[in-house]
Amino acid sequence: MRSLLIILSFLASHLYGQEPCATMMRSNDLESRSESYHAGMEEMRNMASQFEAGVLNANLRGTDEMVIPVVVHVVYREDVNNISMEQINSQIEALNRDFSWSQSDKDKIPSVWRDLGKNSGLIFKLADKDPDGNFTNGVTRTKTNVENIGDTNAYYRTSRGGIDPWVQSHYINIWVCEIGNNTLGYTYLPSTSAEPNDGIVMAPRAFGMIGTATPPYDKGRTLVHEMGHYFGLRHLWGTEEGECTNTDYMNDTPWQNEANFGCPNFPTVSCPSEDDGDMFMNFMDYTRDTCALFFTTNQVEFMQLVLLTSKVTLTHSEAVTGLAEQGRAEFNVFPNPASNIVTINFTGVESNAYSLINALGQIESIGKLNQGLNQIDVHELKAGVYLLKTDNWHEHIVVQ
Ligand SMILES: [Zn+2]
Incomplete structure (x- = not known):
């Protein structure tokens, strides 16, 4: 009996371990239960292998910017966790700082790796339109009675004390709620299947830079790490610790045997093949916020690549209209995806020069958008993702 108890407690600690990030545990668990998620993960692993082999790349230019709508669901049991709008804004600011390679502490990156940083072009904005088309501040608030709701599957279900997600093809859903077991946050690795729990779960003590955010997790970098997972990144040690040969699919991160915590000294070597040791200051390790500094190229x-393939609808979302910005012209593109003609309804007064750019960054056509309906013939273009842009606006168009 006693040995059974020991085994049970071992299993419990294994299932609900002390790792700050529960993404791998959650993703592995879902993959073992869901055929569709498993199949979609297989496709994504194939894509990652092609990326690693250098045969697949989004080939975006440094100037491409993509607005990603975000909705934050605050699910609180204690009033202190009904976090302020200022705290939420501080988290969005931290995300945009680190995804645009604007972090002021990048000089702390060892010089051997400092040149690897890069602006992603992703711009996270709280949605200003909800799924019903009404204006919103991009935040929902739900009082719950469920303790540690982030450890359950109730957080994404209104019927069980949480709140249903907004349509995941158009919003990144972030639930900020109690999570037990010292977990700071988690998400599910992307799959080509649509899953009801798609989104990110964050503990209030690791969300944003003020309010309930608590050192050493008060620089907003737990969500930067989880957003990395959301767009397909693995930990630096690959899917499992304990080997120097588990790939994270990246060619510019060194092999790494296991997670680093706190703030190690450079160099810290876990795999003998790597003279410069672990890239412990990368966002995809477990070091604390003041020591986690960057994503590589x-x-x-x-x-x-993940955004423009399995999550491309996020970039077409009309959930961030920017209508609050005075005097801004509006562009509506339809149909998208398209196979013959793309129509652009342009409400601006002055005409705008546009260019249509393919995935290699080459210009396919140029022209002018005038007030009213404009048409672009795309039937001779190869299937793929194209960027339609003017000086102050752009949209990705999928030709099929
Ligand atoms: Zn993680």
């Missing part, structure tokens, strides 16, 4: 390019 490969990591940025892989996230862009």
Whole structure:
């Protein structure tokens, strides 16, 4: 009996371990239960292998910017966790700082790796339109009675004390709620299947830079790490610790045997083949916020690839209208995806020059958008993702 108890407690600690990030545990668990998620993960692993082999890349130019709508669901049991709008804004600011390679502490990156940083072009904005088309501040608030709701599957179900997600093809859903077991946050690695729990779960003590955010997790970098997972990044040690040969699919991160915590000294070597040792100051390790400093070029390019393939609808979302910005012209593109003619309804007064750019960054056509309906013939273009842009606006168009 006693040995059974020991085994049970071992299993419990194994299932609900002390890792700050529960993404791998959650993703592995879902993959073992869901055929569709498993199949979609297989496709994504194939894509990652092609990326690693250098045969697949989004080939975005440094100037491409993509607005990603975010909705934050605050699910609180204690009032202290009904976090302020200022705290939420501080988290969005931290995300945009680190995804645009604007972090002021990048000089702490060892010089051997400092040149690897890169602007992703992703711009996270709280949605200003909800799924019903009404204006919103991009935040929902739900009082719950469920303790540690982030450890359950109730957080994404209104019927069980949480709140249903907004349509995941158009919003990144972030639930900020109690999580037990010292977990700071988690998400599910992307799959080509649509899953009801798609989104990110964050503990209030690791969310944002003020309010309930608590050192050493008060620089907003837990969500930067989880957003990396959301767009397909693995931990630096690959899917499992304990080997120097588990790939994270990136060619510009060194082999790494296990997680680093706190703030190690450079160099810290876990795999003898690596003279410079572990890249412990990368966002995809477990070091604390003041020591987690950057994504590499490969990591940025892989996230862009995932965004423009399995999550491309996020970039078409009309959930961030920017209508609050005075005098801004509106562009509506339809149909998208398209196979013959793309129509752009342009409400601006002055005409705008546009260019249509393919995935290699080459210009396919140029022209002018005038007030009213404009048409672009795309039937001779190869299937793929194209960028339609003017000086102050752009949209990705999928030709099929
Ligand atoms: Zn993680």
